[in-house]
Each structure stands twice: as C-alpha cells, then as structure tokens.
Amino acid sequence: MSRENRQLLALLVITFFAFMIHNGVLDANIMEARNLVTAREILQHHNWLVPTMNGVLRLEKPPLPTWIAAIMMQLFGQDSLAILRIPAALSAMLLVFFLFKLTKELTRDEHLPLLAGGTVATSFYIFFMARTITWDIFCHSFMLGAIWMLYRGWNRKEQAWKEFTWAGVLMGLSFLSKGPVSFFALLLPFLIAFFASYGFSGAKMQWKPLMVALGILLAFSTWWPLYIYFQHPEFSAYVAEKESAAWMNAVCIRGTTTGVSLCSQEYGHYPLRLPWLFRMHGKKSGSLVITSFWHFGFGPLSFCFLHFLKRKSAT
Structure with a gap:
C-alpha cells in the first residue's frame, strides 16, 4: 500500500470515529429541527420544489440539504436521528478528502496533507457540523472540492475541461446548500491567495473552461430561485x-x-x-x-x- 493510501486510510478511521460514532447523542438544535420538520412536510405534501415548515412557506434556505434529509426519511424512516445525520457525516468525510488532495497538490509534502486533514477532522466546528444535518457542512464540503478542481485546472498546461466542469457542478451544489456563504468564506480567500501568488497567466489560458464552469454554476444556482419567484x-x-x-x-x-x-x-x-x-x-x-x-x-x-x-x- 502506498503512503498516500495509508494516510487516506488513517483519515478514514479518524473521521469515522469523529463523525459517525454516537452521532445520535446530541439533541437536535433549532436549525436542525427546522430542516427536519421541513423535510417531513415535503414527504407529507409530496411537494419537493416548494418546501414548507408548519404549513408556512420555508424559502429562507436553499433546498438541497432538506431534500437530502427527506430522502433519508423516505428510505429509513423518521425515528433514528443518528441515521438521518449520516449524510452530514459523509459530507464532512468528503471535505477532509478534498482538503487532503488539495494540500498534497499545493505542497508536495509527504506529511502535511495528513496533518491538515487530521486537524480539520478534529476541529470543533467541523466536528459539530458533521453531527447535525443542517446546511453548513454541505456548502463548505462542495466548495472545498470546487477549489481543488479550480487549482488543478489552472495548473494544467492544456485546457482542463473536466476539472472546470466539476468545479462548476460543485460550486452549484454549494450554492444550492447555503447560497453564497461558502463563496465568501472559502472561495474568495482562495482566489485572492491564488492570483497574488501565481498571477493570471493560467486563468487566461483556461478562460473557455472557466466560462463553462460559470455557466454550470449559473444553471445550478438560479433554477430553483427562479421557479420559486414565478410561483x-x-x-x-x-x-x-x-x-x-x-x-x-x-x-x-x-x-x-x-x-x-x-x-x-x-x-x-x-x-x-x-x-x-x-x-x-x-x-x-x-x-x-x-x-x-x-x-x-x-x-x-x-x-x-x-x-x-x-x-x-x-x-
């Protein structure tokens, strides 16, 4: 087994114990309760596009995490909070994986990716978000994956259609999870750091794939708000x-x-x-x-x- 695979296995064990074990112990907080009530009413009313909470339109949050909670309820029932929180834990695991891969490509260091992944997996904010099925863990996880794809794309010597396509999809999923929150929290600092360090030469060469990514982002992020607006x-x-x-x-x-x-x-x-x-x-x-x-x-x-x-x- 290669060093990278051993480190990924170690992170898998760490994240499993950090995010999965006893994840039903904490009571649902107010934000998680709102998400679960909205998901339950989606199933009751068979209306996936116009969510409600206690019979009132619930449009303050994008719908993707609520759809995920509703799918879990439909598959496994509504009795086990631990089972309903599994998607949040998996999303947090995905965030750690994205950070590991991004750090490896940024630094080419043998140990720093493992240290960065382990640090994030055991930090309180990630630990808490992974144990509550709310909006935050999904938007940040998808955005970190998009940042990884953007970095890979801008460092390719040929046009990186695949990387920028995935970047557009992941940014769109992040927006559908909690709007522009992660765009300010993660993407903006990354863009400032990247262009301050590397300049705009890579971005100029990849402008066509970048336009595709922006088009995908626009499609993902606008269709539901536009539907709700017209309804x-x-x-x-x-x-x-x-x-x-x-x-x-x-x-x-x-x-x-x-x-x-x-x-x-x-x-x-x-x-x-x-x-x-x-x-x-x-x-x-x-x-x-x-x-x-x-x-x-x-x-x-x-x-x-x-x-x-x-x-x-x-x-």
Missing part, C-alpha cells in the same frame, strides 16, 4: 429583503456577541488556509506577506473594526 413572487421578494437585511445586520449592526463570533469564525478557517501559505512561502515571499495580511489581519480585523466602530458611534 410565489410576493413572498420571494419578502424573503429576499428579509435575508439581505439579516446579512447586513449580522455584519454591521449586532452587538458584542456577534462581533466576536464573526472574528472567531474567520480564525476558525485557518486550518484550511495554512497549506496554501506553506506553498506560497516557497514560491514568493511577497505573496506570502500579502496573503498573510489578508488571512490573519484584514479579514478578521475588518469585522471587528466594523463592530467596534458601530459601538463607538452608538455611545
């Missing part, structure tokens, strides 16, 4: 306005708890970014400085600055 235009406009206000409120207005939470979430993504910084350290020291400033400074400090500026102006 329920007034309620769709209301939800869009409410969710936009909630995002602005979360970033700029809320109090101390949210400000600290946003900063801690920003720092919580560091295990996913460290392999990239290691790679750039051997590439361009200037790029390391720029991207380190973005990752370790500007990102979290900007959220804290917005929060404390708001507090200062309110006093």
Whole structure:
C-alpha cells in the first residue's frame, strides 16, 4: 500500500470515529429541527420544489440539504436521528478528502496533507457540523472540492475541461446548500491567495473552461430561485429583503456577541488556509506577506473594526 493510501486510510478511521460514532447523542438544535420538520412536510405534501415548515412557506434556505434529509426519511424512516445525520457525516468525510488532495497538490509534502486533514477532522466546528444535518457542512464540503478542481485546472498546461466542469457542478451544489456563504468564506480567500501568488497567466489560458464552469454554476444556482419567484413572487421578494437585511445586520449592526463570533469564525478557517501559505512561502515571499495580511489581519480585523466602530458611534 502506498503512503498516500495509508494516510487516506488513517483519515478514514479518524473521521469515522469523529463523525459517525454516537452521532445520535446530541439533541437536535433549532436549525436542525427546522430542516427536519421541513423535510417531513415535503414527504407529507409530496411537494419537493416548494418546501414548507408548519404549513408556512420555508424559502429562507436553499433546498438541497432538506431534500437530502427527506430522502433519508423516505428510505429509513423518521425515528433514528443518528441515521438521518449520516449524510452530514459523509459530507464532512468528503471535505477532509478534498482538503487532503488539495494540500498534497499545493505542497508536495509527504506529511502535511495528513496533518491538515487530521486537524480539520478534529476541529470543533467541523466536528459539530458533521453531527447535525443542517446546511453548513454541505456548502463548505462542495466548495472545498470546487477549489481543488479550480487549482488543478489552472495548473494544467492544456485546457482542463473536466476539472472546470466539476468545479462548476460543485460550486452549484454549494450554492444550492447555503447560497453564497461558502463563496465568501472559502472561495474568495482562495482566489485572492491564488492570483497574488501565481498571477493570471493560467486563468487566461483556461478562460473557455472557466466560462463553462460559470455557466454550470449559473444553471445550478438560479433554477430553483427562479421557479420559486414565478410561483410565489410576493413572498420571494419578502424573503429576499428579509435575508439581505439579516446579512447586513449580522455584519454591521449586532452587538458584542456577534462581533466576536464573526472574528472567531474567520480564525476558525485557518486550518484550511495554512497549506496554501506553506506553498506560497516557497514560491514568493511577497505573496506570502500579502496573503498573510489578508488571512490573519484584514479579514478578521475588518469585522471587528466594523463592530467596534458601530459601538463607538452608538455611545
């Protein structure tokens, strides 16, 4: 067995114990309960495209994780919370696999992919998301796979149709899981780091496959919102306005708890970014400085600055 296969086997064992064992012990939190109630009503009303919760339209979240929960209920019943959470655990395992492969291609190091995968598999946020069938683990897992495909594609010397096709599919699935959340949390920092380190030469050569990826992303991410809009235009406009206000409120207005939470979430993504910084350290020291400033400074400090500026102006 090769070194890579041994490391993947070790990560499989780690993730199985981290995500699968006793995953029915925790009670369902409010977000998981909402997802499960919506999934149950999908089966009751036989309406997969227009989900409801307690008889009221439930359009605040994209439907993919709810569809997955409904499929699990249809196959295995609704009694075992542990069984219903299996897709979240599998998605978390997939996230660790994507990170392992991305780190291996970024660094060519023999041990860092295993260390990065093991670190993420045992970090609290991933550990918690893998044990609740909500939206987050799916969107981040799909997005990390898309980032891996984008990196592979932009480093190919010929046009990488397969990689960019998969990138478009995975980005689309991420959007169907939780909208643009992972585009800001994972994709944007990656793009800044990549172009700061490697420039735009690879992107220019791959512009045709990239257009295909963007087309697939657009198709995946717009068909359901457009369907809902034409079916329920007034309620769709209301939800869009409410969710936009909630995002602005979360970033700029809320109090101390949210400000600290946003900063801690920003720092919580560091295990996913460290392999990239290691790679750039051997590439361009200037790029390391720029991207380190973005990752370790500007990102979290900007959220804290917005929060404390708001507090200062309110006093």
